[in-house]
Amino acid sequence: MNAKDAGFVTIKLRKPDFALEPWVYVLYAHIVTAVLAIVIGPFQLFWKPVGLKGIRRHRLLGYLYVLSISISGLVSIYLSLYATGGWRAGLGFFTLDVLWMAATWISVKKIIADKNIRKHKEWMLRSYSLTFAAVTLRLLLPLLLLVYEGNFIPAYQTVAWLCWIPNLLVMEIIIRYRK
Template identity: 35%
Template sequence: MGEITWRYRNFELDASFLQIKQTEVTQISWYKYAFYIHVISAVLALPAGFTQFNKTILRNYPRVHHVLGYLYVAIILGCAAPSGFLIGMKANGGLIAQIAFTVLACLWFYYTLQAVLRAKIGDFKAHKNFMIRSFALTCSALTLRYWKVILVYFFHPNPMDLYQLIAWLGWIPNLLLAEWIINQNK
């Protein structure tokens, strides 16, 4: 993800993925801002999220857990999920992909917010479960790309058909895995 994000370091409007989004970049005033906010904030959420489930950090460095947790939450609630929703409304692949990405953004926001609210009232089991769900959706950026490589390698689908499929495969299996993990820890 770092490599992919690095491609956008100069905030060019025709870099990488944006080459196929020129209609949005030139005709929708907010699109480029939402796109860059999403790319930068989402890549920061990944390392912040990976630290949250480390038992050593939780046990020995609770302050680190809290600081990185608040950073993770601020990134998602303030930047990554709202900008993801906006760019999801203009996703390639038409309505099928647009629904997938906007639902993803809404669930990502909801699960992250619920995790915070549960921690505030001291329900740390529910907090952990909502954070597992939230982080599963954070990882959709990774799994979407893995699915793309696998499906292109084996099946060579039409690009728009592929995009419609990976829009859903990027996060639904992650969420199912999160629910399985939650159920295993009951």
């Protein structure tokens, strides 16, 4: 499949000032690194490291997770400037990207500088809830297309916010309930 044939891209190519390159390469970088973070997250969150070998594995996967989010978050800021749906969608994705990187790096600080395992876990839970926005977007977008009677732009503007705000709110409730 040619990138120019993808649904998001065909909408973008209608704009005379949109250049497919370098945007498409930045998109590929975002996809690869975000998928890596989505895959690594459950291993980090749900399997407790046991012994020195387990701790080393946890750290290595943690470094990969943080690197993936750092790269994906930075390139996603660029992508948010060209978001389908204009500034409404772009602002939703931009806010997600900033919060995603912030939650991740706060978690790193909590474990490295503060040696606070509980706070590290809490911030990583927030980070992964934002990572999971990619999945939530794909689940909600078809429903929103029904709500907006197939009109893609308003559905996409809405999903740019709904893909991450409920995730973060639910995770915040879980974190507070666990205390």
